Amino acid sequence: MTIDLYYTLGSPPCHLVDLVGAALGVKFNRKHVNLLLGEHLTPEFLKINPQHTLPTIVDDGYSLWDSRAISRYLIYKYGKDSNLYPEDAKARATIDQRVDFDLGTLYTRFEDYFYPQIFAEAPADEAKYKKLEEALKFLDNFLEGQKYAAGPDLTLADLVLVISVSSIEAAGIPITAYPNVVRWFELVKGKYGHVITPGAVILRNATTQLLKK
Incomplete structure (x- = not known):
């Protein structure tokens, strides 16, 4: 399944999710959200993330926000053989x-x-x-x-x-x-x-x- 990534340009937290995705070889369906136009406050986006923060992902119907939470989730699901977050x-x-x-x-x-x-x-x-x-x-x-x-x-x-x-x-x-x-x-x-x-x-x-x- 393709992971939707809602992001905005110039955001370090969004850049973190991009970086973790690159380290894991995960591809995103990128959806730019223009904060100046209030696109993060639309009813459609609030259904995905009521906290209206970026980055946000939707993975097979599962939505998650906060860059560090997203990063751990991606590693748990797509990086089981990775050293990025070892079990020790x-x-x-x-x-x-x-x-x-x-x-x-x-x-x-x-x-x-x-x-x-x-x-x-x-x-x-x-x-x-x-x-x-x-x-x-x-x-x-x-x-x-x-x-x-x-x-x-x-x-x-x-x-x-x-x-x-x-x-x-x-x-x-x-x-x-x-x-x-x-x-x-x-x-x-x-x-x-x-x-x-x-x-x-x-x-x-x-x-x-x-x-x-």
């Missing part, structure tokens, strides 16, 4: 910790610092920038002596985190002070740059246009 309890717990760190710390601090600047024309907040720097230092420490974010193999943790780091870089925030992050970022881009880079370019261009207003 300790390995899975480490992956979960990294994914939760991204959700609760890294990406959240990026949103808190950057999005008010582009959507509300707020000035840069130095205190929020320091918190983002702290989060990047945490990630740099996680990667010390590690090939990937959760150990020797590429996992869901890497796919989640690389989207956040690519978004941070696309926003013009330097990552050069974090050598482990830079090394790891280039490693993952070497595998999936064909998916990561276009999404980052869209975000960078959208950011540039918003900041010019």
